[in-house]
Amino acid sequence: MEQNYDRIKSIIAHLLPLEISNTNASVDAAPAITAEKPRAQIPKWNKDELRDYLESNPSYKQVKQNLQNFLKDPIFAPKYNMNCEQWREVTLQRSIKVINSGLISLAEFNRDPMKYLLSMELLNLSDPSLSVKLGVHFSLFGNAVLNLGTEKHHLKYIKDIDTWKLPGCFGMTELGHGSNVQGVETTATYDKDTQEFIINTPSDSAQKFWIGNAALHGQACAVFAQLYIGGVHYGVHVFVVPIRNADGSTATNVRIMDNGYKLGLQGVDNGRLWFDNKRIPRDNLLNKFGDVMPDGSYVTSIPSKNKRFGSMVAPLVGGRVLIASSALNAAKLSLIIAIRYAYARRQFGSKGNEIPIIQYLTHQRRLFPLIAATVALNFPVLQLKQIYCEPNKTPQNVKDVHIWASGLKAVVSWHKTHTLQQVRECCGGQGFSAFNQIATLKSDLEIDMTYEGDNHVLLQQVAKNLLVELQKGRYTVTLPNHGVKIQNSDFQIQCFKWRESHLVQTLSSKIMSALDVGVGLEHSWNDNLDVITALGKAYIERITLEYFQAAIKKASANLQPVLELCRNLYFSSRVENDLGFFLCNDGLTHETGLKIQESVNKLCGDMLPVALDIVNSFDIPEQFVHAPIAKPDYIQEFRYGLERNY
């Protein structure tokens, strides 16, 4: 004991002078002695090979290259210092430029959704306001016309959509109803005398709210409204409603207001709409799943109101796929910036021999698990895009796409938000500058967690589906095998399966006991939302690990070691994050728990020599990396006289 204190005393003698100061090493201290720790040697790989492997859509290389070249036009050069009006004007001009290029269109979306997806991803990397403005027009409004409408609508609208002659809006959300779309208050009453629908906003809470393109440029809106015929309610249907005339003036019986300034996406003109018994022709009902005959009789192929509603909101799925993949790109881009800077930036240590900040264990722990998770999530997202674009989907595919799109949209958008936050902080003051891109990504993509389905609501969709799987006997609790190493992929998958299985069984039994004592179903569901959310996340982490491992098996021997490193770090850091659960429920022993924590540190050490190579192999075209701190010599980027005029 005494001896210990003597040692500490001498340490403190070293540390004390610095205690009150803002530094942990004085300028002229001697270089630190270091005992190199043994590290796993990850063999070098070919960066192009890893890039292609992450992208995994070789047949679209040329498509992407064409759009990338197009996006080099000066109109797309980054801009920051603008007010709302200027932002919107720039975004409009950029949108028109894209439209005129013909590189993105609704016709294309219909013919080759993968091309559309990949193109929208690139637009999002270039400018999120641009991709959201066009996304509302094509993926939401256009997609509604395409998939909720029938041939008459296709003939009438598609061409005008593709030329921006008819800029479109998607009018689902109201002030009073966001996540609960089935609760919208707007009514569409059929008037059989004139063969028109009367679209009406019965109250201020029924105003359409947050509608992209509505504040300035939209001319038509796909309006979600409760259909009434002769006093009978048929549920939510979608109608094409003119909101502006070709000259930009507001259509009759429509009132429009602006949603105003926002945290981000200033270029998107979100607006609010009121309809004052606005009459539209019968043909404006998008009638694929439910139609009204001239005489007012209702015809549908889907008798269940709920199922019909499900079809009405189907256009949202594509948006979710796009959010998941774009959020993953944002995580990649921001990690490229933070990692390059972290290897170049030196802070503290002896003069002339200052320490690159990536050497600090905290810095590794803040960033490396995020690299690992980004690589891991790459694979289920690829798979999702693949099945989403499948032309002839089986019913199982349709269901998978829905569940996966919901779960991955939630998990990847949170991952992106968490990554951007860490990256912002890891870059110190530089992370606060607009020029270094992180600020803009953070602001513009913040809403990813909310729109096209709130993350918390989406995870409930996932969990519901897993209860079905439970019923089918898919789940059997097996405890992870404690004998094996934590780097073993079977063991890792088993751990995640065990957790998921434990959660779904807990959920089911909790709901049943609540029902037993007379608690209503909705209530017992809402009372267990903590388990439900954990279950949704656990499911996504399990499939992530499985798809990642399946992809590793198919990778070349050259790539496998670095991918395995990522998998191990993904696994260890996710378990570390949820260690309380694993231990409390006897899924892991204390011994393994302690090993997990050590293993995160060790794997960070293993990643140190290769992290820069990993992010430099990400499939993010260099043209989108503007940040001066991501350039080879960031000091030079800030030399006197070099103005940044954006």
Add this chain to the structure above:
Amino acid sequence: MEQNYDRIKSIIAHLLPLEISNTNASVDAAPAITAEKPRAQIPKWNKDELRDYLESNPSYKQVKQNLQNFLKDPIFAPKYNMNCEQWREVTLQRSIKVINSGLISLAEFNRDPMKYLLSMELLNLSDPSLSVKLGVHFSLFGNAVLNLGTEKHHLKYIKDIDTWKLPGCFGMTELGHGSNVQGVETTATYDKDTQEFIINTPSDSAQKFWIGNAALHGQACAVFAQLYIGGVHYGVHVFVVPIRNADGSTATNVRIMDNGYKLGLQGVDNGRLWFDNKRIPRDNLLNKFGDVMPDGSYVTSIPSKNKRFGSMVAPLVGGRVLIASSALNAAKLSLIIAIRYAYARRQFGSKGNEIPIIQYLTHQRRLFPLIAATVALNFPVLQLKQIYCEPNKTPQNVKDVHIWASGLKAVVSWHKTHTLQQVRECCGGQGFSAFNQIATLKSDLEIDMTYEGDNHVLLQQVAKNLLVELQKGRYTVTLPNHGVKIQNSDFQIQCFKWRESHLVQTLSSKIMSALDVGVGLEHSWNDNLDVITALGKAYIERITLEYFQAAIKKASANLQPVLELCRNLYFSSRVENDLGFFLCNDGLTHETGLKIQESVNKLCGDMLPVALDIVNSFDIPEQFVHAPIAKPDYIQEFRYGLERNY
């Protein structure tokens, strides 16, 4: 088993129709049956009493009221949609208005720092750009003059600072050196022939970077530079250097560039400075801790270069105190907004009987622990302000202020960031609107974690100090007593003490073993930064709990129950967050671990009837709550025709 599956089947029959849809209850579903759970009854309290108790500075009531009245002037009304130039102009005009009012001044700061602190807090609530711009001028530049300078400086500068005749900058950071201030490259070479200092920027990495007020309005800058006399290096000293003339033109031998557009704080004109062998009189050295005689001899009362440096950066402490208290206010304000909205906002459930979103367990779990932590952190922050403002500080006080300011600045700013993120998401789309304030708070206060000392670096200061305490034998590992209830405050404090003690001992023995095998001190320190960071946080959580509990003891019987509820939820949610550590290291049993998780849910239930009252008792003047969603009838706030012209 069979029977179980039957039950699940029926549940799924209920849930399945919703599976593909975006909702979890159809519009016309029957109202849910609910079995009310037994809840702790928290007796009502007097809101004013709680407010006064949280504020705890009764003698400053009038001071605050005066400033609040002043801040009702229309010039301070919220504004959002502006570009950088407009923002800066508005902020300048607001600053001048404040200066002219005489309500805030350097003289006052010197005479009554508490008044200054509380006033700056209010400015921060009104507009963070305003408080940061004035903070740089008064708390940094002015404070440097006051506390690093001597009488000649006070006589020469204080009046001009107080009238804004001499707008000031604080030139510490350089492009190449941020956290490591001792590494700045700017030199100040004494020329005894002319009795001048030659201030020089030897390289682009030495440019002063991020300097508030430098881009447009600053006329003088407190420049941190390495002092050289006759080739001998004396360490970092601070000099008053003119950077602009009274007419606004740039001073000779100074070059200035703009830091440009940022994530937030657009109203602050951060700039970059180069000095080209700029000559300044000998008197411009702020010479309290080290002086240069006309003949070039160096005089100091603090022979140690490191300790002297510590004194030079002392002005930062006040800034840290202010960040901690302002961050806490931002957490309070944002929780007021999110909680009011969560009780008013209804989503899902049966028509006419929709469920307020606060009823969802996830929503409670996302927000209530943050309320508890905000109330808990209130008390160490109050204590910090008190000792910081103590006129005759003991050496122990000085040290406490340094350690507490470092640790609380880090922990509270992270708490604020985490709170704003949750609040943003909890308010759905509304959280993205500038009008609802969350967006602005999120952007403007994001940098809190970085400036005036990066959080990760500050926690290292805390940990270092705890090693000293360890040496003094302050720590003895005692395991929490497992027999007692988790609501017992002694047990709770014991748990946090045990964790802290475990961490400090682990740290000390890890460093010693590393030294044993020849690893350098800096290296072994950096290799253990995970433990160091955890230790810093654990210390702050422990003192938070202790000060909170001490405050509870002193509270009226009326207030105690609600405060105890907050303490219990703070404790449980913090332990839940760190459960892996507690279990792995045998600090808590699995049984207690499971109880902790249940207890968070139960305490959320207990808080449900009173959360609105708690946030409405926060000491945030209503005039700063602009958000329409925080108003009694938020739908009315969005009625047609009501324009928000800011």
